Amino acid sequence: MKKLLYPCILAFAVISLILFFACNKSSSSDNGSGTNPDNIPSEQTVTASLQGRVVDEKGVPVQGAAVSSGSATATTDVNGVFSFSKISMSSRFGFVKVSKAGYFTGSRSIITNGGASNYVSIQLVPRKLTATVAASTGGVLSVVSGDTVALPSAGFVNAATGASYTGNVNVYATYLDPTDQNLYKYMPGDLRGIGTDGRETALQSYGMMGVELQGDAGEKLQLASGKKATLTLAIPASLQATAPATIPLWYFNDSSGRWIQEGGAVRVGNSYVGQVAHFSYWNFDVASGTVNFKVHLKDQHGNPLAYTYIQFTSQNWGTRGGYTDSSGFAQGLIPGGQALVMQVVTECGAMLAGVNVGPALSDQDLGTVVVTIDHSDIVVKGTVVDCSLNPVDSGYVSIHIDGLNYNAAVVKGAFVLPVTRCYSSSTTALLTAADFKTSQQGSQVSVAVSSGDTVDAGQLQACGVTISQIMKFSVGGTAYSLTSPPDNFSENVYGATTFINAGKSGGQAPSIRMQFSQLSGTTGATLDSVYISTAQTGYTGAGLNCTITSFGPVGGVIEGNFTGSVYSISSQQPQTVSGSFSVKRTN
Numbered sequence: 001m002k003k004l005l006y007p008c009i010l011a012f013a014v015i016s017l018i019l020f021f022a023c024n025k026s027s028s029s030d031n032g033s034g035t036n037p038d039n040i041p042s043e044q045t046v047t048a049s050l051q052g053r054v055v056d057e058k059g060v061p062v063q064g065a066a067v068s069s070g071s072a073t074a075t076t077d078v079n080g081v082f083s084f085s086k087i088s089m090s091s092r093f094g095f096v097k098v099s100k101a102g103y104f105t106g107s108r109s110i111i112t113n114g115g116a117s118n119y120v121s122i123q124l125v126p127r128k129l130t131a132t133v134a135a136s137t138g139g140v141l142s143v144v145s146g147d148t149v150a151l152p153s154a155g156f157v158n159a160a161t162g163a164s165y166t167g168n169v170n171v172y173a174t175y176l177d178p179t180d181q182n183l184y185k186y187m188p189g190d191l192r193g194i195g196t197d198g199r200e201t202a203l204q205s206y207g208m209m210g211v212e213l214q215g216d217a218g219e220k221l222q223l224a225s226g227k228k229a230t231l232t233l234a235i236p237a238s239l240q241a242t243a244p245a246t247i248p249l250w251y252f253n254d255s256s257g258r259w260i261q262e263g264g265a266v267r268v269g270n271s272y273v274g275q276v277a278h279f280s281y282w283n284f285d286v287a288s289g290t291v292n293f294k295v296h297l298k299d300q301h302g303n304p305l306a307y308t309y310i311q312f313t314s315q316n317w318g319t320r321g322g323y324t325d326s327s328g329f330a331q332g333l334i335p336g337g338q339a340l341v342m343q344v345v346t347e348c349g350a351m352l353a354g355v356n357v358g359p360a361l362s363d364q365d366l367g368t369v370v371v372t373i374d375h376s377d378i379v380v381k382g383t384v385v386d387c388s389l390n391p392v393d394s395g396y397v398s399i400h401i402d403g404l405n406y407n408a409a410v411v412k413g414a415f416v417l418p419v420t421r422c423y424s425s426s427t428t429a430l431l432t433a434a435d436f437k438t439s440q441q442g443s444q445v446s447v448a449v450s451s452g453d454t455v456d457a458g459q460l461q462a463c464g465v466t467i468s469q470i471m472k473f474s475v476g477g478t479a480y481s482l483t484s485p486p487d488n489f490s491e492n493v494y495g496a497t498t499f500i501n502a503g504k505s506g507g508q509a510p511s512i513r514m515q516f517s518q519l520s521g522t523t524g525a526t527l528d529s530v531y532i533s534t535a536q537t538g539y540t541g542a543g544l545n546c547t548i549t550s551f552g553p554v555g556g557v558i559e560g561n562f563t564g565s566v567y568s569i570s571s572q573q574p575q576t577v578s579g580s581f582s583v584k585r586t587n
Helices: none
Strands: 002-004 045-055 066-069 072-075 081-090 094-099 106-110 117-123 129-134 139-144 147-151 156-158 168-176 192-194 200-214 220-223 229-234 246-253 258-268 271-276 281-288 290-299 309-314 318-323 329-335 340-345 351-357 364-371 378-385 395-401 404-410 414-419 427-435 445-449 453-461 469-475 478-484 488-494 497-503 511-517 524-533 538-551 557-568 574-584
Touching: 045 066, 045 094, 066 081, 072 081, 081 094, 094 117, 106 117, 117 318, 129 139, 139 168, 147 168, 147 200, 192 281, 200 229, 200 329, 246 271, 258 281, 271 281, 309 329, 318 329, 378 395, 378 427, 378 445, 395 414, 427 453, 445 453, 478 488, 478 497, 488 574, 497 574, 524 557, 538 574
Parallel strands: 002 364, 045 117, 192 258, 290 364, 378 453
Antiparallel strands: 045 081, 066 072, 066 094, 094 106, 129 168, 139 147, 147 229, 156 220, 168 200, 192 200, 200 220, 200 281, 229 271, 246 258, 246 281, 258 271, 290 329, 309 318, 309 340, 340 351, 378 414, 395 404, 395 427, 404 414, 427 445, 469 478, 469 574, 488 497, 497 511, 511 524, 524 538, 538 557, 557 574
């Protein structure tokens, strides 16, 4: 376990970028070519949960915004929070969109941590009228100083019908500065794109512009076939030394969450000039090589550092980053071969820690990194006892604040959870204590909290409610325990085969995968195969004995125990394994 203190130096530390945050061991853009120079995993569809917060340009939570991811929809609450549970998402481009009157559509793309509760934060960009021109004449309009859009004459159609449009064209445009350290909060998608070769690549932006056209009746307009508009973007002063003579153009596909390469621009003095045949967000970017990383963040109290922003800064790449999931885990891509500074930052912008990073030339596993938090808006603490009023020495407290769930580790009967809220208002924290050893949890307790407070919740009891999902097993002389929440459980049936999976969020060890044939009733069953992953090695076995003690209906639980032999993948030596489980039946 590594301790992260600012400003210590850690070579080859790796975490992820806005574009590349979260996880998954799948995905990419091999495109059938058989080559994959950046070793990007292939794209898959995974089941994952997603929650997040939507704020306006001042950082104030936006209530009533419409949020969608695929076919799933939600509405933000008073805290600007939304959530999706167990939805289908792309492993490479998990995509969520936000709509609210008066703002451009906000969005975020992530490398999806399958099975975990992923997190995003989206800041909306105000949508204000930039200029109005006659469709018959077009015209040149200024977005910000040095950045213009030149519209053609008689070159517009109704985007829905394709019919020629001859009225006034209302232009809504915005410029996104690639050197802004807060760019990750409001830019669409992330800084990854699909090149003309069909492969996924990292992007280094030299400027972005979003343009929307609207007719007199509010209808959406587009450029007519064969017509083009000219975009001129000033190159930021800090990027002029590295700006190439020509640069690819990329448009944002707001259905797939991807930047797509299309056309290019040329450098004229300290500006880029390029033509586009349709409007969306346009990005002036060069592609860059990457390496994979993964990391798990905890605070000094042993709590997972959930929903925490990690950013990377380099002279060539500027600043970008992304969020850990509910378990404090992140996995993805960073630029290869570049010296970076990594910083752990609160939602309020306060820096928690930082290190010098890289240049990383190969994939990196940073392991568990401990971040010391010496200041937070709220500290919730207390003690936990079991049904016999003995201190709990292996458990957790689930704490719900401002629409988000946090988990505090219970150590020697006590817990401490620092939370950064960024709000001055009072609120209510909902606490539930759980005991891993007895598989019991208590009733929910409400505690009033205010920013600046250290709140003592007193003694909580982890007793009275049986934890619905638990997996306990012993292998290689070591005992392991997984409990939901906070760990991930799933039961799936494919034909005559049933799979039961349990594991830590973000692919952390331990995890176990079991496969059964004809699993039903409360009789003996054959555990066809089992795969166990621990921090030391993996184990695999087949034909283990299993007794099903309870087989409930859909929505109920499957309970049982098993015993047999497995083989260590590293040593090929046999090991005795035994365990028990209680898993929700989903189909």
